[in-house]
Amino acid sequence: MKRSRQVAVEYLDERGQPRRVEAQGWYARILQHEIDHLYGRIYIDRMDPRSFMSIDNLTRHWKDMTVDAIRQALGETSE
Numbered sequence: 761m762k763r764s765r766q767v768a769v770e771y772l773d774e775r776g777q778p779r780r781v782e783a784q785g786w787y788a789r790i791l792q793h794e795i796d797h798l799y800g801r802i803y804i805d806r807m808d809p810r811s812f813m814s815i816d817n818l819t820r821h822w823k824d825m826t827v828d829a830i831r832q833a834l835g836e837t838s839e
Contacts, residue, residue, distance in 0.1 A: 762835075763788070763789050763792050763793075764788060764792065765784060765785065765788060766782070766783070766784040766788055767782070767783055767784075767788045767791055767792060768780060768781070768782045768783075769781050769782075769783070769791055769795070821833075
């Protein structure tokens, strides 16, 4: 599942004061990952099963493909 490249998060700090942070890129991805944990979600709940690496998956899906072809198959773009 794709993550947003840009997010705005509103939260309460350690004193209960409302705060807001805007993030993009890697920082936005990390925030989304950590917020997933607050809802009890972990990486395997979100991952594309085709991206899970096992010998069986490697042989079935990716063995003869280039990295660019794999990215295209997963709907990803180079950053």
